[in-house]
Amino acid sequence: MKKLGIFILFISINLMAKAQSAAEKEVAVAVEQLRLAMISGERAALDHIAATDLSYGHSSGKLEDKAAFVESIASGKSDFVTIDFKNQTIKVTGKTALVRHQLDAKTNDGGKPGEVRLGILLVWQKQGKNWKLLGRQAYKLP
Structure with a gap:
């Protein structure tokens, strides 16, 4: 009986780990979709990935909805x-x-080429079948 309990516990932990990694893969896909949408600037793609209540924080302290x-x-x-x-x-x-990740980017804001290197914290929320970007905070790296 004790061996059966340990076996069931092992199987449960294994299944939870697989479910967790599946969710992590879904989030990784959403993060990549965000990256591509930010490069392309496609309004529909940006609108789709962002949650209605998005709070988007810049390293300067500026906040955007x-x-x-x-x-x-x-x-x-x-x-x-x-x-x-x-x-x-x-x-x-x-x-x-x-x-969390480090963002390295080349920019062309207002026609002026630049480069940024920032730390980023993204908060994603599962809404229905999709992961939506709910929060983002950038911070300056040393």
Whole structure:
């Protein structure tokens, strides 16, 4: 009986680990969709990935809601030429996911070429079948 209990516990832990990694993969796909939408500036893609209640924080302290975030990128005011995410970690707890990474990007804001290197915290929420970006905070790296 004791061996059966240990076996059931082992199987349960194994199944939870597989479910967790499946959710992490879903979030990783959503993060990649965000990266591509930010580079392309496609309004529909940005609108689809962002939650209605998005809080988008810049390293300068500026905050944007969903409408401002979408407009800034779709209009080209914030123009990402390339974006690379490095050292990414994903932690899923229920319907919430925390993603941390380093963002390295080439920009062309207002026709002025530039480069940024920032730390990023993304907060994702599972809404229906989709992971939506609920929060983002950038911070300056040393």
